[in-house]
Amino acid sequence: MFALRQWWSRYALRASLLTLALMxxxxxxxxxxxxIYELYRWVTLPLQPGPSRSEVLEGSSIQELRQKVIELEIQNRTLRETVAAAPTxxxxxxxxxxxxxxxGDWWQQLVLSRGSNDGINIGDIVAGPGGLVGRIIAVSSSSSRVLLISDSTSRVGARVSRSRATGYVRGQAGQQVIMEFFDKMPEVEVGDTIVTSAYSQLFPEGMAIGRVVELDLSKSPAPEVTLELSAPLNILEWVEVIPFVPPQTAPFAPETPAETLDLPETETP
Amino acid sequence: MTLASPTSRFGMARYRWMNIGVIVGSVLLCLLMLPARLPGMELLGVTPSWLLVWIVTWSLKRSPWEGAIAGFTLGLLQDAMTSHYPTHTLGFMLVGFLTARIQKQRFIQEDFVSVALIVFGMVVLAQTSMACQVTLHKLLESQSLYPALTDIWKQHQRIVLSSAILSSLWAPILYYPLNRWWTYFERKTAPPGN
Incomplete structure (x- = not known):
């Protein structure tokens, strides 16, 4: 007892500081x-790109393309209404x-300047100029973190937009990612564009991912191709966070390979 | 020998508080440097491991257990900023423990070059512990999302080389001021007569 009290009188301050630090x-x-991310956002506030710069970067040709997209979307919607499909x-x-x-060096993530105050939630989709970038995995009140699709634990259900051959895309910590097919003989060529597939539970259908640059169709167990991501992940300055509600699980396809592979997409706990 | 007047005791407390301030402030600065990508601090997408440099600086003149505890605490902090698996705590604890052991044996002089060398070796150790955890996850979990083992170790090679070079080159910027402060602090708070 005496030894304990002696120890305490000697190390009380040290022990309590240590406990405080650990807690x-x-x-x-x-x-x-x-x-820490809130503080980081506050400290880097003067360095963040201003809104004027993003407007400058958006060239007039992009504006024109946007107009065309809106036009086509409206046309698409009216056509869908005429065939009585649900409007998207x-x-x-x-x-x-x-x-x-x-x-950390083992992860591919981004820190964004908007958080839950701006209506961002975990699971939202992040798109940049060029296409899909990733999804939100952590949110604080005014900043959020994105797991990029180039992270090696990321999985995105995808298809070839030309032939509709499906598979999934996995990152390999760079601008190039790998797509593995479910089919043994997928119809795919160099130059094909890859978009997210309808089977994906975590991403909306039809978002651009990248372009095929290399084929390895004899690869076992599944044929695979290398993609060049269309969004320049290492020089991104601005992104768009799109709210995403996963579609209701379709009753007809709960056990497709796409679905089972898509589900554990988030980071490992 | 009769120097323990109220003023000097007050001075001692003030130095202690300043020391706590320096410790918390420098750790916070390291944490804020982690997500930043400043020019000259990035090589192949990899940045210096600031927390590891801090642990090496801390452990050089302390006991192995103090080093390991600092490693554990800072490991928790870096895990919070990235993801909870693979954890940084194991590698950092090992780094703190071993750095303190090296210094005990007085094999290495205290200067920038030897500190840079220690940091280089410790980065290799810490990143290898990360790669081992990823490998274990891949081998034991059937649903593991990590890539094939060859890819993991290729990634490890790339990260280790860039991180070790960058960390050891940038180590003096953290080591020099912190080491100066702790030497000064020890001299000021040493019991009179020593």
């Missing part, structure tokens, strides 16, 4: 570092500046 580290761990409403996205990158 606060654990607290930050439980909060997914939300306070395009949800409104939130523009967000990219203020940081992954805090």
């Amino acid at each position: 606060s580290a654990w607290g930050i761990h439980q909060l997914n570092a939300a306070p 409403a395009t949800p409104k996205g939130v523009p967000a500046a990219v203020i940081g990158r992954s805090a």
Whole structure:
């Protein structure tokens, strides 16, 4: 007892500081570092690209293309209405500046300048100029984190837009990603565009992912191709966060390979 | 020997608080540097491992257990900023422990070059522990999302080389001021007569 009291009188300050340090580290761990990312956002506020710059970057040709897309969407909607299909409403996205990158070398992530205050939720889709970028995996009040599709744990259900051959895309920590097919003999060529497939539970259908640059169709167990991502992930400055509600599971296809492979897409816990 | 006047005791407390401030402030600075990509601090998409440099600086003049505890705490913090698996705590604890052991044996002099060398070796160790965890996950979990083993170790090679070079080159920027402060702090708070 005496020894214990002697120890305490000697190390009380040290022990309590140590406990405090461990407790606060654990607290930050439980909060997914939300306070640190908030502070980071505040510190980098003067360095963030301003809104004027994003307007400058949007060239007039892009504006023209957008007009065309809107025109085509309206046409598409009217056509769908005439064939009595459910009209697809395009949800409104939130523009967000990219203020940081992954805090560890084994991950491919982005830090965005918008958070739950702007209506961003975990699971929202992130698109950039060129197409799909990733999905939101952590949110604090005014910043959020994106798992890029180039992360090696990321899986996206995808199809060849020309032939509709389906498979999934997995990242390999760079601008090039791998697509594996479910079919033994997929119809795919160099130059084909790859988009997200309708089977995907985590991404909306028809978003551009990339272009095929290399074929390896004799690969076992599944044929695979290499894609060049259409969104330039390493120089992104602005992205758009699109809210996404997963579609109701279709009763006819709960056990397709696409679905089972798509489900555990998020980071490992 | 009769120097323990109220003023010097007050001075000691002030230095202690300043030390806590320096510790918390420098760790916070390292954490804020992690997501940033400043020019000259990126090589093949990899940045210096600031928290590892901090742990090496901390452990050089402390006991192995202090080093391991610091490694665990900072490992938790970096896990919070990335993802909970693979964890940084194991590698960082090992780094803290071993760095303190090296210094005990007095094999290495205290200067920038040897600190850079220690950091280089410790980055290799910490990143290898990450790669081992990823490999274990791949081998034990049937639903593992990680790529094939050859890809994991190719990634490990790329990360280790860039991170070790960058971290050891940037290590003095953290080591020098912190080491200066701790030397000064020890001299000021040492019991009189020593």
